[in-house]
Amino acid sequence: AQTVTQSQPEMSVQEAETVTLSCTYDTSESDYYLFWYKQPPSRQMILVIRQEAYKQQNATENRFSVNFQKAAKSFSLKISDSQLGDAAMYFCAYRSAGGGSNYKLTFGKGTLLTVNP
């Protein structure tokens, strides 16, 4: 079974600075997807960024980028120019590439990000 580990229960960053959230995972599969979700206090889960394992290029979405190291099974999220609205719980998630029941997500325990003005 796949596992996802987020070793930082809490992180803080100053507004306009950069912060990196860590995520490692364990799998025997060669093809899969990785995601970062954001859950603000409103509790709505919002997809921040996704990465396909077969792609070597790291995904980027505006101020959010990932550092995907497949051999090391590491998938960190970098938030640049942090904004107050970035404050939330961030979850790393894994999904197998197959269809059907493989569509389910396995989540890490989350990292609570605080942004200080």
Place this chain on the structure above:
Amino acid sequence: SAVISQKPSRDICQRGTSLTIQCQVDSQVTMMFWYRQQPGQSLTLIATANQGSEATYESGFVIDKFPISRPNLTFSTLTVSNMSPEDSSIYLCSAGFLDEQFFGPGTRLTVL
């Protein structure tokens, strides 16, 4: 993307009663899922709601406790049966759309 709504958004229930949570998606989707998020914890998958057949439950979750319906490609319900205080959680539904999953806003359940 898909827009997902859930009803109710929150409820306070007495132990021993049951609550049915509804999940509506604004487009047809093949895969729908139900997750539980206990206070301060991550999300745990309860089951995959299959259209036209029984739900597929994860280890530790059973149909008698969490019956699920999936009458069509846009709608699903989760019932939390014979509730106890340990069932107090946020329950979220999600839908698989292309290669991503989108989540509803969640239902916050408190059992007294």
